[in-house]
Amino acid sequence: MIKKLFLLILMIVVASCSSNQSVVRTSKPDPRKASAPVAQRVKKPIYRPNQPKSTETVAQKSSTATSNNSGSTVVLEATTRVKVTTEMVLAYIDRYKGVAKENMVKSGIPASITLGQAILESGAGTGPLSMQANNHFGIKCHKEWTGPSIRYTDDEENECFRKYDDPSGSFQDHSYFLTSRPRYASLFQLGKSDYAAWAKGLKAAGYATDPKYPEKLIGLIERYQLSKYDAEVLGKDYAPVVITKKEIAYTEDAEKYTVVKGDTLYSLSKKFNISIEELKRKNNMTDNSLSLGQTIIVK
Structure with missing residues (x-):
């Protein structure tokens, strides 16, 4: 009886040892299960706060910055009172x-006369008539x-001006x-390269x-x-x-101004930052009256 009991205990111990050895020696970790979580983390996008969102956004910002910093401009004043x-x-x-x-x-x-007149009359295409009527x-x-x-x-109220499609x-x-x-x-008896004679001829013929x-006109040309x-x-x-120093109205440092309808000494004093008395002194004026087309010294 004792012998049978001993054999039963021995069989149980051997079976137990055999079970533990099979778990340790035969089980191997699945490489796919171990690597999967790591791969998922690598594939996620990495966000950096200072990184541009896209090339297009950068280009747009650069373009905006350029347009907002175009630099200082030199202002000219045309006869149409546009700058x-x-x-x-x-x-x-x-x-x-x-x-x-x-x-x-x-x-x-002469092409020079045509271009010069166009610039002077239209304010380089920015005057009311050129903008609204071409x-x-x-x-x-x-x-x-x-x-x-x-x-x-213009010279009179509600004058009729031609309008063009282009x-x-x-x-x-x-x-x-x-x-x-x-x-x-x-005019057509003059030389085609004599722009000065053409400019004077236009005035003599009553163009302006x-x-x-x-x-x-000569100054512009x-x-x-x-x-x-x-x-x-x-x-x-x-x-x-070769440009020489001349008294022309269409220049950055214009010293003279041609009076147009609506001008007064008061409005001109404000426009050119000069007192009325100084305006009168510079132009040998005895009263405050102005006439259309009058040229006065303003600086």
Whole structure:
């Protein structure tokens, strides 16, 4: 009996040992189960607060910064009482020089004269008539005009001015205006490269009432070297104009101003930051009256 009991205990011990050894020696960790959590963590995006969200956003911010820091501008004042920068004038010339040269070939009007007048009359395309009616030369309706028009107060209240579908129509009409009227016939006897004679001839023929119109026009042509486009059409070599100090209204340091409708000594004193008494002293004025087209010293 004791012998049987001993054998039973021995069998239980052996079975127990065998069970423990099988767990330790035969079980191996599953590599897939161990690596899965690590792989998931690596694949998650890493957020860095200072990192740009996208290239597009950076480009947009850069563009905005550039536009907001365009630098200081030099202000010019046109006869239409609008202010433009030198950069705007140069862009205007670049845009319409081709039209002016083409019209010179067809009509014989110097491209420099066309461009100079357009800049002066339209404020380099920013004046009310050019913006609202594509009228870059301030041409009024006159009796023969049957096209669209716009009302604008110039020398008189609500005057009729021509309206065009495109600025090029205004340039072409300007050429036709000069070539079709007998009073401008003498201009076409002048040399096509003599812009100074053309500028003076326009005033003599009654194109403008401003007594300083020729000086302003010549000043613009020389300042922006507009006569080089005449040379290109004529196939001639161009010698840049040497700019000398002149009294022209279309300049950053303008010292003179042409009176327009609505001006008073008080408004001009505020505009140019000068006292009324100083204005009168500079211009030898005995009273406060002003006349349209009058040129007065303001600086």
